Amino acid sequence: MNKTRFTALLITLSIVLIFLFRTDAPEIQTQKLGAHDLVLAFGDSLTYGYGAPDQSYPKQLQPLIKREVINAGIPGELSSTGLQRLPKLLERYHPSLVILCHGGNDILRRMSQEQLKENLAAMIRLCRKYRAQVLLVDVPALGMLGLKTLPLYAELSREEGVLYEGEILAKIENDPALKSDTIHPNTSGYRLMAEAFKKVLKAHGVI
Numbered sequence: 470m471n472k473t474r475f476t477a478l479l480i481t482l483s484i485v486l487i488f489l490f491r492t493d494a495p496e497i498q499t500q501k502l503g504a505h506d507l508v509l510a511f512g513d514s515l516t517y518g519y520g521a522p523d524q525s526y527p528k529q530l531q532p533l534i535k536r537e538v539i540n541a542g543i544p545g546e547l548s549s550t551g552l553q554r555l556p557k558l559l560e561r562y563h564p565s566l567v568i569l570c571h572g573g574n575d576i577l578r579r580m581s582q583e584q585l586k587e588n589l590a591a592m593i594r595l596c597r598k599y600r601a602q603v604l605l606v607d608v609p610a611l612g613m614l615g616l617k618t619l620p621l622y623a624e625l626s627r628e629e630g631v632l633y634e635g636e637i638l639a640k641i642e643n644d645p646a647l648k649s650d651t652i653h654p655n656t657s658g659y660r661l662m663a664e665a666f667k668k669v670l671k672a673h674g675v676i
Contacts (some may be wrong), residue, residue, distance in 0.1 A: 497630050499602060506565035508538045509558060511551070511592075515608070515638070515662075516542025516570050520649025524656040527568075530663035534676045537651045539564070548575050550586035555592055566675065567596045567660070568666060570606035570638075573652075576619070586621045591663040593629045604669060607635040610643055616642040632673055637665035 504510070510516050510527035517540065518525020527540040541558050543551075551571050559567075569592055575585045589605070596603045607622035618639050626633035641647045641663070647658035654662065670676045 491598050495612045497632060499575065499675050501535055501674055502565050502676055506536055508536050508566045508568065509541055509562055509564035510538055510568045511541045511555060511558065512570035513542055513546045513573055514544035514653060515573060516540065517544050518659060519544050520653035521656045521659055524659055526659040526662035529660050530666060533663055533667045534670065545574055548572050552588045552591050555595055559595060559601065563599060564601050568604045568606065570608065571592065573608045576608060576610045582621055586625055589625055590629060591626050591656050593631055602675065603631040604666060605633050607638060609639040632669055634665055634669050637662055
């Protein structure tokens with residue numbers, strides 16, 4: 470192979486690799502929270518702290534990050550209802566960060582994952598409208614070998630360019646010692662959630 474053909478082959482391979490590994494995901498832009506900035510924990514029973522309400526993850530996260538964390542979790546809520554509820558909370562609190570942990574009830578009822586993704590995307594865009602950063606939490610679903618993460622959460626985090634935690638709930642849900650019932654964490658499980666969220670926030674310079 471002569472030099473010209475070899476160079477042409479390298480260029481072709483480079484172009485192919487660019488298209489294989491390219492991503493249209495926006496870059497994650499983060500900003501350090503001020504000492505008095507509010508954090509809104511938004512979700513369903515996993516946010517509310519069902520099973521250990523006095524030791525919910527928002528309650529345990531607050532001293533870890535030294536910012537006020539508002540618990541806005543409602544047990545049993547569907548993502549469609551959460552989407553309707555979120556604007557009033559954003560208007561009331563104007564949080565600098567929203568931890569979005571929603572969708573479990575949609576998953577349990579085997580509702581449309583496409584619609585769930587659309588609802589979550591709409592929530593993220595609402596948060597952006599109010600200039601709040603977002604940490605999206607992956608809610609797992611039942612698989613052949615236990616509970617596993619759903620691709621839609623990771624996909625959405627890339628598409629919307631938001632912070633993402635994709636492991637902690639699957640870990641808790643697959644360990645009975647960390648749960649108060651078949652679904653909800655106990656105090657230790659909620660503690661692990663709080664620590665995992667702190668780790669993501671610290672790694673990205675938010676705290």
